[in-house]
Amino acid sequence: DIQMTQSPSSLSASVGDRVTITCQATQDISNYLNWFQQKPGKAPKLLIYDASNLETGVPSRFSGGGSGTDFTFTISSLQPEDIATYYCQQYDGLPITFGQGTRLEIK
Amino acid sequence: EVQLLESGGGLVQPGGSLRLSCAASGFAFSSYAMSWVRQAPGKGLEWVSGISGSGGTTYYADYVKGRFTISRDHSENTLYLQMNSLRAEDTAVYYCVKARKGEVITFSFDWWGQGTLVTVSS
Numbered sequence: 001d002i003q004m005t006q007s008p009s010s011l012s013a014s015v016g017d018r019v020t021i022t023c024q025a026t027q028d029i030s031n032y033l034n035w036f037q038q039k040p041g042k043a044p045k046l047l048i049y050d051a052s053n054l055e056t057g058v059p060s061r062f063s064g065g066g067s068g069t070d071f072t073f074t075i076s077s078l079q080p081e082d083i084a085t086y087y088c089q090q091y092d093g094l095p096i097t098f099g100q101g102t103r104l105e106i107k
Numbered sequence: 108e109v110q111l112l113e114s115g116g117g118l119v120q121p122g123g124s125l126r127l128s129c130a131a132s133g134f135a136f137s138s139y140a141m142s143w144v145r146q147a148p149g150k151g152l153e154w155v156s157g158i159s160g161s162g163g164t165t166y167y168a169d170y171v172k173g174r175f176t177i178s179r180d181h182s183e184n185t186l187y188l189q190m191n192s193l194r195a196e197d198t199a200v201y202y203c204v205k206a207r208k209g210e211v212i213t214f215s216f217d218w219w220g221q222g223t224l225v226t227v228s229s
Contacts, residue, residue, distance in 0.1 A: 046207070046217045094157075
């Protein structure tokens with residue numbers, strides 16, 4: 001199985017800060033990686049697909065990068081509505097696996 | 108607009124069975140692979156099972172293989188998950204999830220339903 005290691009597991013930042021989350025795969029997954037946002041009590045929402053492509057309707061302050069085994073997710077200027085848990089997901093091989101999540105809080 | 112509406116969750120005793128349904132609309136259902144993903148209370152996301160657009164190929168995580176069966180009905184635009192021999196560790200919100208691309212078997216997800224809670228307890 002491909003393991004996805006996300007870091008940090010939690011993060012506290014101020015409004016306007018630049019925030020970066022990393023996701024590392026245990027083997028090369030090319031760019032077969034998504035990033036999701038999940039707010040409390042809600043279903044996950046796709047933000048970034050194929051590692052670096054912004055889903056339609058998602059604000060441009062969100063971005064993704066990387067390929068192979070190392071990936072990043074960045075919020076360029078943190079907004080209060082960005083408070084959520086963020087997950088990476090690999091879809092290069094079965095079973096599909098997710099990172100353990102990064103809980104983002106406002107400082 | 109894509110809509111995925113799960114139903115069928117509830118409280119069931121260990122060893123019992125439950126069938127989840129997911130009514131899909133707003134897209135060409137038979138062209139897209141679909142999956143079930145679960146989330147135990149306070150925990151992360153865990154893929155459970157997937158099915159090709161045609162329904163001819165199914166995939167399972169090891170921890171549900173032999174106990175769960177995924178299927179789909181194109182006349183009703185509905186995805187199912189039959190869950191047998193349920194265990195306490197199967198307790199979770201179960202989400203119905205759509206693949207982002209049609210006409211291929213991919214488990215790059217985009218749309219998620221609101222989820223249905225399954226609680227396995229005596």
